Amino acid sequence: MLYEFINKIRLKNIYRQIKKVEKYNVENMSNEDLKQAYKESQNIICKLAVVQEAVYRILKIRPYKEQLMCAYALYKGHIAEMPTGEGKTLVAVMTALLLKDTVHIVTVNDYLAKRDYTLMKPVYDFFDVTVDYNCKNKNKQNLYSNQVIYTSSSELIFDYLRNELKPVFQFPLNNVIIDEIDFVLLDNALSKFSIATGKYENINVENFKIAKEIMPMLKYKKVSKRSFINYSEEKGVHCVYSNYYGTAYFTDEGMNLIEKIFGKNVFYKNINLYKALLATIEANLLFENGRDYIVKDNKIILINRANGRKMIDSKLDSYLHTAIEIKENVPVTLKNSLNYSMSYQVFFKKYKNMVGMSGTIYSAYKELEEIYKVPTIIVPSHNKNKRLDYADLIFNTKEEKYEYLSYYLKYKWDKEQPVLIVTGSDLEANKVYEILENNNIKSNLLNSYTDDFENEIINNAGIRGTITISTNMVGRGTDIKIDNNIKNARGLKLICLNRFLDKRIDDQVRGRTARQGNIGECVFYVSLEDEIFDYMNSHEYRKFIKLIKTTKRNITEMLDKIQEDINVRNYKIRKINFILDFVLEQQKLSIEAWRNHLKEKDISFILEHAKDKTIKKMVYKNYLTFGKELSTKLYLNLVDYIIDEQYLFLRSDMEDIKHYLQYYNLPEKDVVTEYERICNKQVDIFKSITLKLIENHFATAKIDKIMWKG
Incomplete structure (x- = not known):
């Protein structure tokens, strides 16, 4: 295959460099000479030889050839496959010491972050490189001043989100080394990490309670993959769902029944009631206690199905999360909170240099290279399996x-x-x-x-x-x-x-x-x-039924084929999600550019654009009362405050739209086009609302009542 050939070329080039490590006679150097060579050498191979020797002296472990190859590959910007149990922890410390600027070493949980930090701290101390590990009770401003930080992926993204909403320090986004990178970027691609913003939108909990009550009135049909695409609605079925596609929807008969229950005019005027109904059937049909989440300490804790671990502080979208809470009779947590969310896909793309390791890269190399534009390499095993x-x-x-x-x-x-x-x-x-x-x-x-x-x-x-x-x-x-x-x-x-x-x-x-x-x-x-x-699809299922009547010998091969099919489907879902998230990030950049445009202006800009004559007079009156300097200060504060506030509502709406787009059953290209169209339209509405709010706030401001931002 072409990839195997490319991988051989990459390995050959890296091995040629690693052979040069042996030429540096560092074994006879003193500790002080090693430190000096590390600080002064501009030759990366010399630096790697020094780091290898220091690791041996401090940890009594001599990194072997494959570990050096992996560290060099990461330094050169690759994602590397390294067989499990072959010392990725050691590779991470060597790579971090080769890289310039700050380095975040990402693990799959807090326990591993602390463990790896504790094991490797003596190596960093030897070279006077500041290092720490991340946890909830740390002073984050002090933590992120270190050159190297060991952290779980979830704690890192939550720190970023909190600092985005309320900036305390400059969050460094230079180098990140992600251990188990396929787990973080692929298995967790659809996970959203959310924090409360202190802003509010009202979710009517009564809608969910009503939805829960009518659940027993509906008849449900689970449709397998093999039947879903060609499924014809059956009489007496109100709702159809598919675990394969992660989709649940009302049939025509189901919609007719709901119209009768609520009244046609009432139902179609209440979009939030429909959203609560849809979220409720998703929560009850697609999410299972003990598989997708657990109930602990009277709250919902999501479970990552890729590794079975708890996702502390992670939330689904507000409607779906609320529906699960109502389902399990636990206190509702998101009914008023407007949350700010981000995916790993978007977050880790923000780093200037993103690399990583895993024992299972080969089957995912196409996706990692296509979406993240990072080359992959398969490092051979040091130990025979x-x-x-x-x-x-x-x-x-x-x-x-x-x-x-x-x-x-x-x-x-x-x-x-x-x-x-x-x-x-x-x-x-x-x-x-x-x-x-x-x-x-x-x-x-x-x-x-x-x-x-x-x-x-x-x-x-x-x-x-x-x-x-x-x-x-x-x-x-x-x-x-x-x-x-x-x-x-x-x-x-x-x-x-x-x-x-x-x-x-x-x-x-x-x-x-x-x-x-x-x-x-x-x-x-x-x-x-x-x-x-x-x-299985229909063809596979017929073949399967025939097979089990004769022999079970080839079922394993069939399972491999099913897994391949699922991987293709999941790749498409992750890809479209990445593209839509990218559209959202472009929307954010567009709004930031507009904010800067507004802040280059002064209050005369509002006077020019105000259409309401009464508001215009009130703005001008306050301008004369406050004076130019105070008016400008108030205007700039209003621009920041109102854009920040309204953007959170816009972001929430766009996340909702993205979630419900799946029910339109559009081709991939049309989904992106439609989402971009809606995004542009919502930005225009956002700008109009924002300008009106700035006008109204300035017009009604009282000098002794002003609360200054910052």
Whole structure:
């Protein structure tokens, strides 16, 4: 393939540079000479040799060739695939020391940020490079003055959003190194990170309560992928939904019923009621407690399905989030708060230099290169893979799968070998834990409710005879240490109870065993009732039905094909979302340019554009009363205050429009065109409203009542 050829060329060029590292005789240099060479050398290869030697002296670990290649590739602006368990933490510190300016090293959670900072701080201290790790209780202004910061992706984006709304310091957007970059930019691409702005829009909670009450009156039809595109509305069905497309909508019969319930005139005059109804059916049909979110401390905590972890402080759009809260009978949190949101896709594109690593880049290289314009490279493994991958075990039902798991652990399992059982959700993890408990099989449970004990559970997972049940949160950034006395036996036994919708997640899970050249075993248990089989199209389904009547041998190949199909579909969704988010960012830049244009003017600009004669007279009267200097100050403050306030309402409206555009079933190109048209129209309305508000506020201002901004 072309990519393999290109990758060989890239590797060859990098390897040629890394060979030069050996030519620098740094082993005999004193510590002071090493520090001096690091500060003064302009040669990046010399600098890499110095950093490698310092790492060895401080950590007693000598970075090997592949780690040096990966660090150099990141320095040169690549996204790199490096097999799991081969020392990406060490690569990150070497890359950070090569780069100029500030560097943010992004991990998948706060625990890993603190762990990596603690491990690597002595190396930074050696070179007098300031470093810290990010957490909620830090003084953010002091934190971001450091040259290197270890941080979780979520804490970083929330800091940026808070500083955007209320600037306290200059947020550095120079270099970012993202560990597990495919998880952040692909698996989390559709996640929105929101903070409350202190501004308000009223969401009528009663609309959601009414919607919840009429849910039992409606008849629902779940349509699989294989039937959705050619689905013809059936009599007696009011609402159709598809997990594959993430879509729920009312049929014509459903709309007729709703019109009868509310009255045609009342319903069509209340767009917010329709939005509440649509959000309610989405919340009840597409979102599941224990899979997409959990209820903890009487509030909704979203779960990232790509890794099973809690997404603290993350919210869905205000209507959908409110609908889920009403569904679960917890306090409503967004009914008045106007939120400012941003996706990882938009945020990380703001950095001057964005690079990253993962153990699963190959299957996503096209998307990363096309959307983010960053070249990718596959770094070869340093350690030979000693993992034994067994063929998938196929069962007819989920119950058969769980029964076999209990049977295996009771009668066939080597009791000396540690076992890691990976499940698809909190619901499944809890169920498997109970099944094993009922069979007198002792195990430890790691899920969204027990993640506070993650470190302890993971530390025990490699001990002989230990059974650990986990969601796929164990799939990234986690290193299970295996007892030395079983390393040469069979290592960690990994049993995964699902094939995930994305093959990259399967590969990440496999990477939990046989790390760093150790021995390990992996097997997937698959039942024909698993979620992945709902994603087949009509042709695949007919072939599948015929196949299972004869043999189950080729089902694994079919699963691979389904995953490929899902990846193509998800790529299209992420791409269109990225384009629409980019349109929003362009809208923001346009408004900032208009703000600057207004601030170059003075109050005479308002006098020229005011159409209401009464308001015009009042503006002129206040201008004479305040004088030119005070009038100009008030005008400039009003420009900033009103644009900031109105932009939040505009942004909220545009996010809503983006969400509901999916129900128009437009081609990709038409979606972008329509969104751009709406964006431009909304900006014109925004400008008109903003100018009128500036006129009215200035006209009615009282000298002793003015609250100055800044």
